[in-house]
Amino acid sequence: MTHDPGLPLVPRVIDWFAENARDLPWRSPDRTAWGVLVSEVMLQQTPVVRVEPAWRAWMAAWPEPADLAAASTADVLRAWDRLGYPRRALRLQECARTIVERHGGRVPTEEAELLALPGVGSYTAAAVRAFAYGRRSVVLDTNVRRVLARTAAGAALPGPSQTVAEVRLAESLVPADDATAARWAAASMELGALVCTARSPRCDACPVADLCVWRTAGYPPDVHASRRRTQGFAGTDRQVRGRVMALLRSALEPVPLDEVEAAWPDRAQLTRCVDGLVTDGLVTVVPHPGGPDAGPPTYRLPH
């Protein structure tokens, strides 16, 4: 390691980041605030490797908020492809429309303005301020939570939900000036993504291994392990919704009811899920041309 053992945690991680940052398109010098916002929404629960190609295609199609605001929702949902949680795509388009109507087509800079946008929560608002505008903010995502849990709190993993104490700890570490704070935000996230990983951390490559409380304590096990439960996916409504959306994304014409029903064996569950998709605005029902009594409807993505 080339780090200075005398340096505290924050500058060491920042120095490490200068040498080890991934070359991601939303970090390019010619990135826009809109591009950063799009990346942050896509990265909500979707890994970087799957976001990158979708982000490139998305930004080529809709380089500014006004472009996305004017797009067909069906095109938007197809471009979202299989990133998962397609309500995020809807919110991102609503977000673009809000930016056009309320902010003249420019991504706002104030935290309260960002938080008021659809699909933007505390993490995304802080991330946009830091990465798009270089402003000081407390960026606390799953990576930073894990880095702080280990290095400072001595825990194997952070708890299931974010606590006030964690936010305070994170706040206490953020450098005072804008540029360094923004660098720390990116650096701490990157350390969590590349070195201080959840499954098998690469402590041999960690610039702060010698001052990590978790490591010094001999890697005590995760105290939340017994309470942690996996979400499960097979057979859930989420899987059924995904099936239906995949079917409609690939369809060039509205899909007849019987073909939608063929996508899942449990009729009651399928009906519930399709109704939910309609309620969410992800699916549109096209009544039978002769009226509801003349025959079954067809289904398509919203225009």
Place this chain on the structure above:
DNA sequence: AAACCGGGGAG
């Protein structure tokens, strides 16, 4: 605080 919301790849 807990539930809900996708999908894929690593281990």
Place this chain on the structure above:
DNA sequence: CTCCCAGGTTT
């Protein structure tokens, strides 16, 4: 097979 991923919204 389980776990995890640059979370947000709703109840």
